[in-house]
Amino acid sequence: MNFFKNIYMYFFHKDKRKKVCIRDKKDKEIFYIIRFNKKEGLLSMFFKTMAYVEFAEEKGYIPIIDMKNYPTMYTQNENNGWENFFSQPNNLDIDLKEIYTNKNYIVSGFEDNPNVFINSSLFGGYFASNYFNNIQKKHFIESHFMLNGEIYKMIEEEMKQIDIKNKLGVFIRGTDYTSLKPKSHPI
Structure with missing residues (x-):
């Protein structure tokens, strides 16, 4: 019985960048x-986070940002780089180690998922024109x-x-932008 309770179900997209771990199907x-x-800027990450949070909540998932186990240029030491600037979504106080060892989770891919960014009702296009x-x-x-x-106090x-x-x-x-000429970005 414990065998089935502790089964790890990993599956990958065609690009092998998305991971799912379901330990207990009874736990919803x-x-x-x-x-x-790693090379994304903070504002880009912020707006992508909004799209991912909206997507996760529509699916009934609990969104968590992990810049500790998946470091970016904002990750310092053993800290979650996101929390250097912002709270977790919905101000949750979550232990990442606890999630990875005892909870059911899905890890987003690095690429822009069309289901998240094109179909997102608010953040799919990042900026709204109206x-x-x-x-x-x-x-x-x-x-x-x-x-x-700490950031809030600095701003005050x-x-x-x-x-x-x-x-x-x-x-x-x-x-x-002059040298790199990234797609869809004005100079």
Whole structure:
């Protein structure tokens, strides 16, 4: 009997990048582990996270971001890099080791899954061109994520120093778009 309870069912997509581990089919709780490519920027990861969270919740999964076991350029030491900036979705306090050893989980692929990004009702196209869609996105983000407490304090301290009414905001991107010419990105 314990044999069936502890069966690991791993299966892979054609690109062998998605893993599923079902230990106990009776337990309906399934975690959806969101992982990223090491070379993605923070804003790209943030919007992809929103699409993945929306997808996971539609499927009845519990979304979790893992930048510890799947490190990115934001991972430091043994920490989950996501938590250097944000809370887990829905502000869950989850032990990744516990999930990987005792829970049912699905690990997302590195590639942009069309089921997530094309069919996503809010975040499939990342940016909305109309005001109503952007308001919906804002509400979704506010209801699912919070800044890390340390980051929030840093922003509050900075805001005390800045008279925002008399400042100009400048949007700066870290990628060299002139040399790299990434697809679908203006210079």
